[in-house]
Amino acid sequence: MLGEYSALRLLKEGLTGNRGWKMAWRKPEPKPAYDVIIVGGGGHGLATAYYLAKLHGITNVAVLEKGWLGSGNIGRNTTIVRSNYLLPENNRFYEHSMKLWEGLSRDLNYNVMFSQRGVLNLAHTPEQMDAHAVRGNSMRLNGIDAELLGREEVAKLCPGIDMSMDARFPVHGGLLQPRAGTARHDAVAWGYARGADRLGVDIIENCEVLGFRRDGAGRINAVETTRGEIKAGKIGVAVAGNSSVVLLQAGLNNLPIESHVLQAFVSEGLKPLIHTVVTFGAAHLYVSQSDKGGLVYGGDIDGYNSYAQRGNLPVVHNVHGLLASLFPNTRRLKLLRSWGGIMDMTMDGSPIITKSPIDGLYVNAGWCYGGFKATPASGWCFAWTIARDEPHDLNAAFTLDRFQRGHMIDETGHGPTPALH
Amino acid sequence: MIIDCPVCGPRHLAEFSYGGEASRTLVAMENTDREDWSTYVFARQNPRGPHEEHWQHSGGCRSWLQVRRDVTTHRIEAVRLIGPFAGETGS
Secondary structure, X not given: OOOOOOHHHXXXXXXXXXXOOOOOOOOOOOOOEEEEEEEOOOHHHHHHHHHHHHHHOOOOEEEEOOOOOOOOHHHOOOOEEOOOOOOHHHHHHHHHHHHHHHOHHHHHOOOOOOEOOOEEEEEOOHHHHHHHHHHHHHHHHOOOOOEEEEHHHHHHHOOOOOXXXXXXXXXXXXXXXXXXEEXXXXXXXXXXXXXXXXXXXXXXXXXXXXXXXXXXXXXXXXXXXXOEEEEEXXXXXXXXXXXHHHHHHOOOOOEOEEEEEEEEEEEEEOOOOOOOEEEEOOOOEEEEEOOOOEEEEEEEEEEEXXXXXXXXXXXXXXXXXXXXXXXXXXXXXXXXXXXXXXXXXXXXXXXXXXXXXXXXXXXXXXXXOOHHHHHHHHHHHHHHHHHHOOOOHHHOXXXXXXXXXXXXXXXXXXXXXXXXX | OEEEEOOOEEEEHXXXXXXXXXXXXXXXXXXXXXXXXXXXXHOEXXXXXXXXXXXXXXXXXXXXXXXXXXXXXXXXXXXXXXXXXXXXXXX
16 A cells, blocks of 8 residues: 655655655556556546546556656646636536646645636726626636736736736736636646556556457457557547547547647746736737746647647747737746647537447547646546446536537637637 | 748748648538538548648738648648649649
8 A cells, every 4th residue: 555645754754764655656567358448648537547436436447548647738738727718518617627626635645736826817908808707707607706807906916917008908907717726737647647546547658559449239348559458348538639540540530629739838937926827818828937936838729730749930939929018027038948739629619528429438538728627527527427328417518419419619609610719 | 830832932831821621522502411511510530640731821822722741740741732723833
């Protein structure tokens, strides 16, 4: 049994040379068969395995990861957690996620450094203030905290912002969700991995799925992997940007998904400058400051199909232009790191958590930009759907066939052009 | 990324607008089948590897181009002009 993490344990280990720490999760050999296999050892896959074991009593579970644990988007995001949506389906789902976030460190006995520092969406026109009021009211009707701030309140909350009325996009106010914030992304993957492992889940790294096997009745019953064939009663796929590739191997083609690259950036470290997460309203920019002091920020996706985990220069240029426009004092700041992650962009900007048309196969995909904050609720709902063979109310709307039925959940009203979501 | 426009020559990515997957074909207007239309509007092949796609040289000659690009490396393998002047210029 692996030890609990606590202040007392930290003190004890500190006094005895830190020789008592064990690996946070095992490195088991794959067994020939499992009740459930989750393809994809990122945040969503690990959370799914954790909730399957913890809430549904299904512990004979394997998580298959082609690289090392958490090597995909769970470690490639800007760590923002919020539930400030307009549409009720999204509001309810992301608010459930927010509530799970609020108890996550305690639940996992792992500090995910969830920091409810607030997310502030700026408005730059009176019309945008109206739109924020509508969204704030929609949130409050769903029991979510939202506050509409005027210019003075924004200036007080975020002293670095260019508040002059002759700015290119003067700030009129903003919508604040005080309970929103950031979390330590790697810790989320590690915490869920450790939690699932302790409940008996096998986490198998360096194990790429190459194909799926079906029985005579057409039900999927095994996966072919780089470490041999593994049988399973049910198989859940949570592979984000690679959804189209992996699900094609299972016989699901023509998904409503395009894979796009989204870049993110970290600046050199600074003294405390930005105390909340701030989003620019006149163009797409979101920025926060990490505990180490670096600004963490990003903007639009590059806008064309990509599986390369790196982007191109026009977006780099654009994002830094926006940052300098919003926070003029960052103009001489140096960029420390940048990276790209592959987003599974859907045709309405909302996710998919559902049983697939193929027996035994379950799909968790289409997270667009929003996958990180969704991690707990995504795993929670996916585990429910796999265990009970039917969706929970919270993910009942996130089906694959909603596009054909005309029930899109299009938060921004941009239509089937993923680059605009 | 630099796209070699058959009309203007090699130009920077910033001059171009993306038009999406080129493998889709418009459904006939008299066809009212829901599945055919939803496949055309919403379904994508989204391959990992060579990808046929449309770009418009919106910051230049405004021609529509069909480009074959490897989406794992951003390497552009072929560019050709489509529309009324297809085949008249360059490759």
